[in-house]
Amino acid sequence: MPDDGEKAKKDEESEKPKQYEIIEDLPGVGPATAEKLRELGFQTVESLAIATIKELVPAGIGEKQAGKIISEARNTIAITFIRADELIKMRQNVQRLTTGSKAIDELVGGGLETQTITEFYGEYGVGKSILCHQLAVNAHLPEEKGGLNGAALYIDTENTFRPEWIVRMAEPLGIDPKEVAEKIIYCEAYNSDHQILLLEKSDKVIKENNIRLIIVDSLTAHFRSEYLGREMLAERQQRLNSHMHRLVRLARAFNAVAVVTNQVMSKPDAFFALAVEPVGGHVVAHTSHTRMFLRRTASGPVRIVRLVSSPYLPEGERIFKVTNEGIKDVTEEDEVKRRK
Numbered sequence: 001m002p003d004d005g006e007k008a009k010k011d012e013e014s015e016k017p018k019q020y021e022i023i024e025d026l027p028g029v030g031p032a033t034a035e036k037l038r039e040l041g042f043q044t045v046e047s048l049a050i051a052t053i054k055e056l057v058p059a060g061i062g063e064k065q066a067g068k069i070i071s072e073a074r075n076t077i078a079i080t081f082i083r084a085d086e087l088i089k090m091r092q093n094v095q096r097l098t099t100g101s102k103a104i105d106e107l108v109g110g111g112l113e114t115q116t117i118t119e120f121y122g123e124y125g126v127g128k129s130i131l132c133h134q135l136a137v138n139a140h141l142p143e144e145k146g147g148l149n150g151a152a153l154y155i156d157t158e159n160t161f162r163p164e165w166i167v168r169m170a171e172p173l174g175i176d177p178k179e180v181a182e183k184i185i186y187c188e189a190y191n192s193d194h195q196i197l198l199l200e201k202s203d204k205v206i207k208e209n210n211i212r213l214i215i216v217d218s219l220t221a222h223f224r225s226e227y228l229g230r231e232m233l234a235e236r237q238q239r240l241n242s243h244m245h246r247l248v249r250l251a252r253a254f255n256a257v258a259v260v261t262n263q264v265m266s267k268p269d270a271f272f273a274l275a276v277e278p279v280g281g282h283v284v285a286h287t288s289h290t291r292m293f294l295r296r297t298a299s300g301p302v303r304i305v306r307l308v309s310s311p312y313l314p315e316g317e318r319i320f321k322v323t324n325e326g327i328k329d330v331t332e333e334d335e336v337k338r339r340k
């Protein structure tokens with residue numbers, strides 16, 4: 001009889017979504033079977049996921065075993081292969097989270113979408129982390145107020161999470177700061193491996209706490225400082241890619257909003273603010289569904305947010321401001337003051 005500790009460990013392992021990289025990883029596929037499957041043209045887990053039992057039998061395996069291999073392979077890539085009617089059903093569940101600014105919400109079609117990743121990128125001090133804090137507070141709001149009636153998971157890689165901001169933001173919204181603070185699950189990632197691990201282990205925490213918003217602030221900082229030089233670029237991109245895929249799977253599975261931040265390095269010769277390159281390059285660009293670029297203006301707290309890419313919305317720009325109470329719209333009053 002295994003003791004309780006061992007059993008708990010086992011239970012935890014069996015709850016983890018299994019990851020099969022190569023066909024040998026699948027239960028029931030030994031080296032000999034793998035070789036035969038390859039000869040039959042099944043090189044990848046994905047190809048097995050869409051195979052039929054009859055197609056696998058010539059590899060010298062029974063129908064029952066073939067069925068098991070196929071269903072295991074399907075488990076890994078359940079999100080990739082999905083029927084359109086299921087997709088429509090999933091999309092019907094999409095909810096939106098307010099940013100605290102009507103202008104930003106409008107730009108993204110009514111708030112940040114669940115089941116997708118939204119990336120905020122911009123230079124140092126532009127307000128990416130403040131926006132993340134605001135979203136964590138807003139997630140707690142009831143749906144009719146633009147919230148998700150849920151908790152937030154805050155993965156902080158730069159130790160910039162500030163509970164004081166939560167208190168300052170909650171009060172004007174009529175939320176008890178203590179209550180919302182209980183609904184923000186915070187964890188600090190010490191390096192990129194730790195960051196990846198935290199997300200890999202997060203499904204239980206997400207489920208148990210009704211987490212509807214997953215924040216990774218910053219997505220790229222550790223990767224940027226650890227993977228230096230051109231020769232490490234491919235590995236960095238590959239790891240970032242799988243990290244982002246993990247994130248989008250969690251967002252879909254729990255109908256959660258996923259938000260990542262990304263500091264951009266300004267090119268020394270940049271004249272226009274737009275001449276900046278987000279770290280992570282194409283990988284992040286392709287897996288983030290919505291990308292928003294933040295930049296400063298000459299007027300202190302006012303920022304410009306640009307919708308750079310979205311699956312279905314046109315590009316556009318809006319302004320908002322960073323205040324003591326968080327992210328707000330720029331009012332006419334502000335404009336009058338500014339012109340004076």
Ligand SMILES: Nc1ncnc2c1ncn2[C@@H]1O[C@H](COP(=O)(O)OP(=O)(O)OP(=O)(O)O)[C@@H](O)[C@H]1O
Pocket residue numbers: 122123124125126127128129130131158160263301322323324325
């Ligand atoms: N009460 C406030 N009113 C207006 N602006 C403020 C206020 N408090 C902080 N700020 C501005 O917000 C900035 C900090 O923003 P934040 O930490 O969100 O930046 P960031 O984009 O996350 O930067 P980094 O890339 O370094 O993480 C400060 O530099 C300051 O300009």
Ligand SMILES: [Mg+2]
Pocket residue numbers: 128129130158160217
């Ligand atoms: Mg920050």
